[in-house]
Amino acid sequence: MARGGTTMQSGTAAESVLLTAESVKLNGDAKLILCASLFYFRIPRALWKDRLLKVKQFGYNCIDVYFPWNDHERQEGVWDFQGEKDAQHFLRLAAECGLLVVARPGPYICSEWDGGALPAYLLTKENLRLRDNNPEFLQHVGRWYERIMPILREAQWGRGGTVIAVQLDNELDFYGCEDPHGYISALRDMALRHGISVPLIACAGQGGIYEASGLADHVVPTCNFYPNDRDPCFEEKVLVYRSLLAERGLPLLVTETNRSHFLLRRLLGCGAKLLGPYLQVSGTNFGFTNATNNWGKPLALLTSDYDFGGMISSSGEPRPEAYEGRLLSRVIDCYGKAIAEALPIGGEPERHGLKLKGGGELLFFPNVSEDDRTFRFELGGDPAESMDITARSGSCPIVPVGVPLEQWGLPGAVLSAGAELFYRTQLAKRTVIAFHTDTSGRIRIDAEHPIQVEAFSMRLLERSGTHIVFSFTAEQPGSALIRIGDRRAKLIGMSREQALLVESYEEGAGFILTASQTAPLKEVEFDIQWTLSETAAFGLPSGLSKELGDHASHLERNGVYRGYAWYEASAGLPQPDNCVGVLVQNAADIISVYADGAYAGTVVPGGGHGYVPLQRPPAGSDRVSLLARTEIWGHSNFDDPRLPALRLHSLKGLTGMVAVTAVKDITQNWSYEPWESSSAQGAGLGRDRACSRPLVSFGGWLSGRSVHAACYRKQVVLSPDCDSWFVHLPGFASLAELYVDGQLVGEVNPLDPYVDITSLARPGTAAELMVILTTAYGSPAGSVKLYEGVAAKQWRLTACEEEGLLQWAEASRTTAKPVNGIVRCAPGQVNWLYGTFGDRRAGGGWRVHCSGSNVKLTVFLGEVLIGRLWLGSEPNRPAMRGGDPDSFYIPGPWLKANTELAIMIEAVTAGEEGVLDTFRFVPVEDEL
Numbered sequence: 001m002a003r004g005g006t007t008m009q010s011g012t013a014a015e016s017v018l019l020t021a022e023s024v025k026l027n028g029d030a031k032l033i034l035c036a037s038l039f040y041f042r043i044p045r046a047l048w049k050d051r052l053l054k055v056k057q058f059g060y061n062c063i064d065v066y067f068p069w070n071d072h073e074r075q076e077g078v079w080d081f082q083g084e085k086d087a088q089h090f091l092r093l094a095a096e097c098g099l100l101v102v103a104r105p106g107p108y109i110c111s112e113w114d115g116g117a118l119p120a121y122l123l124t125k126e127n128l129r130l131r132d133n134n135p136e137f138l139q140h141v142g143r144w145y146e147r148i149m150p151i152l153r154e155a156q157w158g159r160g161g162t163v164i165a166v167q168l169d170n171e172l173d174f175y176g177c178e179d180p181h182g183y184i185s186a187l188r189d190m191a192l193r194h195g196i197s198v199p200l201i202a203c204a205g206q207g208g209i210y211e212a213s214g215l216a217d218h219v220v221p222t223c224n225f226y227p228n229d230r231d232p233c234f235e236e237k238v239l240v241y242r243s244l245l246a247e248r249g250l251p252l253l254v255t256e257t258n259r260s261h262f263l264l265r266r267l268l269g270c271g272a273k274l275l276g277p278y279l280q281v282s283g284t285n286f287g288f289t290n291a292t293n294n295w296g297k298p299l300a301l302l303t304s305d306y307d308f309g310g311m312i313s314s315s316g317e318p319r320p321e322a323y324e325g326r327l328l329s330r331v332i333d334c335y336g337k338a339i340a341e342a343l344p345i346g347g348e349p350e351r352h353g354l355k356l357k358g359g360g361e362l363l364f365f366p367n368v369s370e371d372d373r374t375f376r377f378e379l380g381g382d383p384a385e386s387m388d389i390t391a392r393s394g395s396c397p398i399v400p401v402g403v404p405l406e407q408w409g410l411p412g413a414v415l416s417a418g419a420e421l422f423y424r425t426q427l428a429k430r431t432v433i434a435f436h437t438d439t440s441g442r443i444r445i446d447a448e449h450p451i452q453v454e455a456f457s458m459r460l461l462e463r464s465g466t467h468i469v470f471s472f473t474a475e476q477p478g479s480a481l482i483r484i485g486d487r488r489a490k491l492i493g494m495s496r497e498q499a500l501l502v503e504s505y506e507e508g509a510g511f512i513l514t515a516s517q518t519a520p521l522k523e524v525e526f527d528i529q530w531t532l533s534e535t536a537a538f539g540l541p542s543g544l545s546k547e548l549g550d551h552a553s554h555l556e557r558n559g560v561y562r563g564y565a566w567y568e569a570s571a572g573l574p575q576p577d578n579c580v581g582v583l584v585q586n587a588a589d590i591i592s593v594y595a596d597g598a599y600a601g602t603v604v605p606g607g608g609h610g611y612v613p614l615q616r617p618p619a620g621s622d623r624v625s626l627l628a629r630t631e632i633w634g635h636s637n638f639d640d641p642r643l644p645a646l647r648l649h650s651l652k653g654l655t656g657m658v659a660v661t662a663v664k665d666i667t668q669n670w671s672y673e674p675w676e677s678s679s680a681q682g683a684g685l686g687r688d689r690a691c692s693r694p695l696v697s698f699g700g701w702l703s704g705r706s707v708h709a710a711c712y713r714k715q716v717v718l719s720p721d722c723d724s725w726f727v728h729l730p731g732f733a734s735l736a737e738l739y740v741d742g743q744l745v746g747e748v749n750p751l752d753p754y755v756d757i758t759s760l761a762r763p764g765t766a767a768e769l770m771v772i773l774t775t776a777y778g779s780p781a782g783s784v785k786l787y788e789g790v791a792a793k794q795w796r797l798t799a800c801e802e803e804g805l806l807q808w809a810e811a812s813r814t815t816a817k818p819v820n821g822i823v824r825c826a827p828g829q830v831n832w833l834y835g836t837f838g839d840r841r842a843g844g845g846w847r848v849h850c851s852g853s854n855v856k857l858t859v860f861l862g863e864v865l866i867g868r869l870w871l872g873s874e875p876n877r878p879a880m881r882g883g884d885p886d887s888f889y890i891p892g893p894w895l896k897a898n899t900e901l902a903i904m905i906e907a908v909t910a911g912e913e914g915v916l917d918t919f920r921f922v923p924v925e926d927e928l
Contacts, residue, residue, distance in 0.1 A: 017198050019220060019251055020250075021245070021246040021249050022357075024253075024274065031340055032273060033061060033062045033100065034059065034264075034329055035062035035063060035255075035276040035277075036276075036325075037064050037065070038055060038063040038281040041084075041283075042284055043283045044891040044894055045090075048090055051316065052097040052099060053097055055099060055281060056099060058325045059326040062102065062164075063094060063101055064167075065094075066109040066170075067105040067117075069105075069106055070118060071289065072147065072148075076119065076121045087148070091103075092155070099162060101162050101163045102163075102166075102201075103152050104166075105145070105166065105167070110637050110638065112291050112293055112302045114289045116170075116648065119561070120561035125140075131177055132177050141190070150194060152166055157198055163198060164199070165200070165201050165220075166196050166198060166199075166200055168187040171203055171224060173204050173206055173207070173208030174205045180213070181214030181215065185217075188200055188218060199220050202214075202216075202220070203221075203222045203224050204222070204223055209221045209244065220253070222255040222274075225237075225258075225267070226258060227263070230368040235269070242270055242271050251272075252273060253272070254274060255274065256277075258278075259280055259308065259309065259310045259311065261328045262366070262396055264277060265328060266366050268398075269362075270344055282305075282313050284889050285304045285305075286865060287864070287865045290882075291638075292635070292636050292646060297879040298606070298642045298646065298751050299604065299751075299879065300880065300881040301878050301881070302637075302882040303869075303883045304869070304883075305884045305888070317924065317925060335356060335362070335403075338358050338407065351363065352364050358407070359403070360404060361400070362400055363398070363400075365397050366396040372393055374389070375388065375390075377389070397419075399416075400415055405445075408426065408489075410431060410447075411448070411484065411485050411487065412484070413445055413484055414445070415444070415445055418440075418443075419472075423502060429488060430481075430487075431488070431490070432489075433489060433492070434491075434494065434505075435472075436493070437474055437496060438495070441472060442461065442469055442470065442471045449485045451465070451467070451483070451484055454481045458479060459478070470491060470493070477495060478493055479492045502514075522922065523920045523922045524923055526921040528837055531834045532819040532831060533814075533833075534829070534831050535812050541564075542804060543798055543804035544799045545796070545798045546797045547796055548795035548796065548797055550793040550794065551656070552657070553653075554586070554651035555652050556652065560797075561632075563801035563804070564629065564805065565798065566630070567627065568798075569625075569792035569796070570624065570793065571790045572623050573621075574790070576620055577617045577621075579614060579624050579659045579660065579789075580617065580662065581613040581614050582611070582612050582660060583609060583789065584605065584612070584657050585656040585657065586644065587610055587654035588630075588644070588650065589652060590602065590604055590630065591629070592629040593612045593626070594626070594627040595618060596621070597625070599828020599910065600613070602908040603876060604876065604878045605645075606644065606752065607643055607646070607650050608644055608751075608754060609756070611663075615910060635650065636648055636650055642749065643749070657791075658789040660788065660789035661722060662788045663785055664786040667697055668697050670697070670700075670771075671693035671695055671696075672694050672700065672701045675709040675772055675774075676709075698714075698771070698783065699775065699780070700781075703777070707777070708774070710775075711772055712771045712773060713770045714769050715768050715769075716786055717767075718761050718765055718766070718767055719763065719788050721790075722763060726786070726787040727754070727787075728754050728787060729748055729750075729771075729782055729785075730753055732753065732780060732781050733775075733780055735774040739768075739769070739771075740760040742770075745757055745760065748771075802863070805865075805904060806860060809834075809902045812832045816834055822916065825913060827910055827911060827913060828910075829907045832902060833901075837895070843892050843926045844892045844926045846890040848920065849884075849922065850871060851886070851918050852872065852915050853912075853915050854909035854913065855872070855914035855916055856870045857869040857903055857916075858903065858906075859901060861898050862898025867889070869885060869886060872909075
């Protein structure tokens with residue numbers, strides 16, 4: 001990329017998208033871009049235009065949109081861009097609504113979406129390395145780009161569309177890409193071959209400009225910032241990146257950040273030319289499209305409700321933050337090209353803001369404290385000429401100083417104010433300029449010509465020829481009509497609360513205000529009839545059915561990429577009734593275990609191992625039949641090494657089950673000796689030491705060191721009747737390595753504390769276990785258990801997606817009976833609940849709030865899976881992130897064609913019945 005700017009042209013030079021250090025120019029006009037995330041794949045097609053218009057209504061001039069590869073290619077080589085997946089139609093609507101578009105086709109998008117949109121079939125390909133300069137991976141990416149890039153090409157700026165940039169991959173700096181330069185360059189070349197001529201961008205998720213973009217030629221690095229909104233050092237960080245990019249002749253484009261307009265104002269004051277708060281328009285993860293994520297916890301399941309509190313809810317309701325967006329956009333519009341080409345003020349630590357193109361400044365006053373704060377600023381560098389402005393806690397007023405009024409038709413005037421200028425309009429006979437304040441504000445005008453005051457209701461503080469000062473307060477707003485030369489201006493002062501509600505200004509009527517900001521709607525009585533079908537405790541639907549032999553394998557290796565699967569197997573027991581539990585191996589995501597038809601429990605092992613004790617042993621048989629019902633909640637959208645299922649390449653299902661015949665607590669009587677890495681290595685640790693080894697409980701022995709490394713040894717006798725052994729270290733919070741008979745098994749993860757030692761175990765012999773444990777003083781070491789058992793064999797796999805579940809629901813309908821009130825399910829039971837709407841008036845649809853405990857719900861409206869919920873907070877439920885975990889959304893347009901809900905209810909807590917208490921229906925306002 002050449003220094004001094006990069007030009008990516010579409011069509012003729014007059015239709016170019018030009019990026020420089022100072023601006024983004026479209027057709028030669030500088031444009032400051034306010035960009036809201038809006039994802040067509042999370043919103044019903046019938047509501048696309050509604051959401052686009054709401055973005056426009058609340059001041060945004062651009063959207064960014066991902067294109068999920070795996071939603072358009074659910075099976076390898078089978079493509080779908082029709083109906084709800086018609087990306088071309090969505091882009092056409094965006095253009096019709098007058099919205100610019102930043103297109104983000106991946107191949108990886110993150111977005112808390114199943115696998116970050118990478119098709120799950122890729123996970124089984126040999127020699128394929130995801131998101132890297134890998135020929136096998138790039139070959140598959142090429143097939144995706146062959147489908148999506150022509151759609152983007154035709155929607156580009158200058159070709160009748162409004163796509164102004166195309167992003168390559170997403171936040172690559174979070175991933176261990178070995179060759180970011182080669183990878184991004186390869187994506188660039190593919191995009192260019194498909195006729196993409198607008199700027200190609202690559203966003204840095206944690207500040208790694210090279211790691212995210214490879215600094216590939218003709219690829220523009222952009223920044224994603226997710227700080228604490230009140231971080232007092234935030235501007236300092238942003239200005240560093242702004243300078244780095246300016247040195248390359250590029251603007252600061254913030255492709256993702258938090259949704260508060262307080263933070264967006266701070267970014268604007270640092271010279272950002274694109275402000276892209278992530279997910280200002282919420283949505284729903286329909287179907288099996290949720291991901292697993294790690295926000296604050298290593299394992300979290302993304303809710304079907306995809307809503308981080310942005311300005312438009314997932315049901316389409318505007319929130320108070322939407323009015324903040326409209327107010328910010330009006331501030332930006334007041335200054336037009338002057339702010340679009342503004343540069344940050346430098347060199348004055350107490351003077352934060354922008355130097356406007358054509359003269360004047362905008363000063364920004366972010367109040368990150370918990371209390372209101374008054375700032376004082378000088379006018380023209382003269383300490384005798386100053387103004388005060390009070391900023392509420394968590395607000396950032398933007399104040400003009402020395403701004404020429406010529407752009408607003410007032411010759412030779414200069415404006416300064418202790419209030420925020422937020423609205424201006426040019427009428428036939430006058431210019432209207434409006435200010436707002438939370439407390440009090442002053443408006444000062446200096447002109448080359450005499451200023452005449454024709455009328456005023458604001459307080460007149462100073463007046464002399466070419467100089468005038470008015471003041472107003474939030475409680476006492478006012479106006480003034482002045483004349484400068486042959487031009488009139490009306491100055492209006494009002495409260496910030498009123499400014500948020502301004503819809504428009506009309507001659508003779510003044511400001512037209514919204515009645516009030518959106519208030520939450522209340523639930524209503526709803527006419528719906530419920531029936532319930534009780535199925536077999538572990539009923540199997542029709543679907544893919546496959547014999548696996550004596551070894552289980554992950555679902556993707558069997559062509560199953562989403563939905564439910566049932567693994568059936570059996571294990572021979574050394575003695576009748578000798579089974580105390582079941583251990584599932586390498587299992588994800590949600591695993592419900594049954595032994596001889598009896599429910600044992602549900603676990604979420606995160607791709608590791610999980611143990612489920614039996615409530616009672618199998619009766620009178622030397623074999624036990626095992627069944628595991630598994631649900632792919634979603635493939636990881638991130639690459640987190642703390643749990644196997646959180647890796648981007650992780651697989652789902654399981655690789656085995658063990659009928660556990662004994663669980664032995666072996667915490668006591670381990671020999672201890674200090675570990676010095678320089679004195680011994682691996683299995684030979686301390687064998688020739690002449691000192692004794694004290695016997696302690698595992699992790700025992702106090703040391704004078706704050707961080708202590710120790711070696712613990714113990715011999716255990718392995719049963720001659722078993723073929724599987726696992727060591728379990730629950731409760732430790734340390735670093736550990738496990739050896740068996742001198743051979744390293746591996747590191748032990750506190751989040752996945754089961755270790756399979758079967759390959760090194762010899763039945764009927766004594767095995768020496770050795771653990772190298774590194775602990776901080778006072779940290780827990782937990783306990784140690786040994787699991788012995790028999791591996792299950794004779795495996796059979798049955799699997800289905802939405803279609804198979806609906807067939808199961810339909811087959812179960814024949815036994816359905818009317819039900820009123822609370823629904824109760826025995827532990828492990830799977831039932832179907834059917835609800836028929838008596839009222840088909842759709843409106844904007846319904847938000848349905850559910851209450852209950854120990855149950856999972858899979859909710860269908862007609863043929864569409866509209867929500868997956870896990871009600872209650874029992875210990876086996878993982879963290880839920882993303883939106884409301886206890887409600888689902890029924891889109892109004894879909895209700896017009898479908899009048900029935902079918903809800904699969906799973907009781908998922910051992911020893912506790914599942915309870916579904918109530919559904920509360922809250923109406924959603926009609927779309928625009």
